[in-house]
Amino acid sequence: VAAIDWASIRADFPLLDREVHGKPLVYLDSANTGQKPGVVIEAVDDFYRRHNANVSRAVHQLGSEATDAYEASRRKLAAFLNVRADELVLCSGTTFAINLVAYSWALPRLKAGDTILVSRMEHHANIVPWQLVAERTGARIKIAEITPDGALDLDALHAAMTPDVRLLAVTHVSNVLGTVNPVRDICRQARKRGIVTVIDGSQALPHRPVDIAAIGCDFYAFTGHKMCGPTGTGALWARREHLAAMPPFIGGGEMISEVSFDGTVYAAPPHKFEAGTPNIAGFIGLGAAVDYLSTIGMDNIEAREQALLAHLAEELRQVDGLRVFGTAPGKAAVVSFLVEGAHAHDLATLLDLEGVAIRSGQHCAHPLLQWLGVAATCRASLAFYNTHAEVERFVAALCKVRKLLG
Numbered sequence: 049v050a051a052i053d054w055a056s057i058r059a060d061f062p063l064l065d066r067e068v069h070g071k072p073l074v075y076l077d078s079a080n081t082g083q084k085p086g087v088v089i090e091a092v093d094d095f096y097r098r099h100n101a102n103v104s105r106a107v108h109q110l111g112s113e114a115t116d117a118y119e120a121s122r123r124k125l126a127a128f129l130n131v132r133a134d135e136l137v138l139c140s141g142t143t144f145a146i147n148l149v150a151y152s153w154a155l156p157r158l159k160a161g162d163t164i165l166v167s168r169m170e171h172h173a174n175i176v177p178w179q180l181v182a183e184r185t186g187a188r189i190k191i192a193e194i195t196p197d198g199a200l201d202l203d204a205l206h207a208a209m210t211p212d213v214r215l216l217a218v219t220h221v222s223n224v225l226g227t228v229n230p231v232r233d234i235c236r237q238a239r240k241r242g243i244v245t246v247i248d249g250s251q252a253l254p255h256r257p258v259d260i261a262a263i264g265c266d267f268y269a270f271t272g273h274k275m276c277g278p279t280g281t282g283a284l285w286a287r288r289e290h291l292a293a294m295p296p297f298i299g300g301g302e303m304i305s306e307v308s309f310d311g312t313v314y315a316a317p318p319h320k321f322e323a324g325t326p327n328i329a330g331f332i333g334l335g336a337a338v339d340y341l342s343t344i345g346m347d348n349i350e351a352r353e354q355a356l357l358a359h360l361a362e363e364l365r366q367v368d369g370l371r372v373f374g375t376a377p378g379k380a381a382v383v384s385f386l387v388e389g390a391h392a393h394d395l396a397t398l399l400d401l402e403g404v405a406i407r408s409g410q411h412c413a414h415p416l417l418q419w420l421g422v423a424a425t426c427r428a429s430l431a432f433y434n435t436h437a438e439v440e441r442f443v444a445a446l447c448k449v450r451k452l453l454g
């Protein structure tokens with residue numbers, strides 16, 4: 049295998065060249081949103097300059113070009129994830145995708161006495177929709193707890209899969225702890241007990257090869273903007289039998305085959321769930337992102353990020369009073385931390401003045417932070433386009449601001 053030229057890959061990302069507060073930018077907030085390579089920006093630009101038209105409506109040339117390109121992106125995503133294209137509902141991202149499951153699958157089915165099992169480490173996008181369903185149906189929510197190092201407690205999880213549990217919502221990779229959950233085993237256990245599984249893939253797809261068919265879940269939700277694609281793109285993968293049985297969530301144009309005031313016949317899935325004009329340019333950009341990631345290879349991306357993470361862990365040993373949240377083996381390149389005596393927001397603000405972009409706060413995971421017993425953390429998240437020099441610049445800046453804060 050030819051060695052990968054990571055310096056030239058980094059040069060594909062125009063934004064990473066800029067300065068912030070007079071310092072070269074060190075972008076360590078890719079878990080929040082990822083940066084975009086030139087090929088993605090150009091694909092969006094080219095669509096608006098040369099092909100812009102609505103999809104699935106017009107017979108004219110531009111209309112068919114737009115439709116073909118939009119549907120080609122769906123097929124690229126499907127191949128990337130090892131699923132069928134007609135099982136991928138394109139939508140604005142993970143939040144929409146999980147709400148689609150909540151409103152179309154769960155709401156009509158769940159009732160008082162049923163339980164929704166949700167892990168402690170979920171993002172609010174995989175908690176709040178279930179609370180909305182629970183409020184309306186009388187179902188209750190049970191929490192799958194975690195171990196001190198930030199892994200899912202698998203014994204407790206299996207024990208929690210009691211006969212009243214209808215649905216299990218769990219993230220593939222934690223956006224705070226970096227924990228990679230054994231979703232394949234979890235889904236196998238759930239399936240044996242007739243529990244439907246919803247996997248949040250937001251933080252997995254950008255960083256590792258994902259074969260949804262092999263995971264064996266019922267639903268897999270993800271977002272395009274963390275995997276080099278434009279914002280406002282994402283998808284829900286669902287088993288065909290679920291899509292066939294689920295009523296539409298949002299009604300309107302592009303999701304019907306016939307409408308009259310006597311009744312409406314919906315289009316076949318996945319279009320049944322894609323009412324209205326979609327983010328066409330965004331999905332064309334996401335198709336370009338999938339091509340781009342596939343060319344590098346997700347195995348290579350994972351290995352690169354693991355090497356950067358190991359370097360970061362080594363460098364962080366020189367920071368006095370550092371507390372890292374999430375140390376489960378095999379974790380992804382996300383490091384949540386606090387430094388004794390310093391507020392998370394103060395650290396992030398001073399690091400920004402050094403050109404280093406990290407996130408501070410609760411990372412849309414209040415229940416997890418409550419469990420950790422902290423009001424906020426700092427989070428540095430890496431991507432393959434980061435460099436070893438940036439890892440060192442970040443830790444040097446952290447040592448500097450730590451001194452400033454006393």
Ligand code: PMP
Nearest residue numbers: 141142143171173223248250271
């Ligand atoms: N789940 C996880 C684990 C996430 O990290 C995020 C994004 N921070 C989301 C869900 C929500 O994604 P989006 O805002 O793109 O819908």
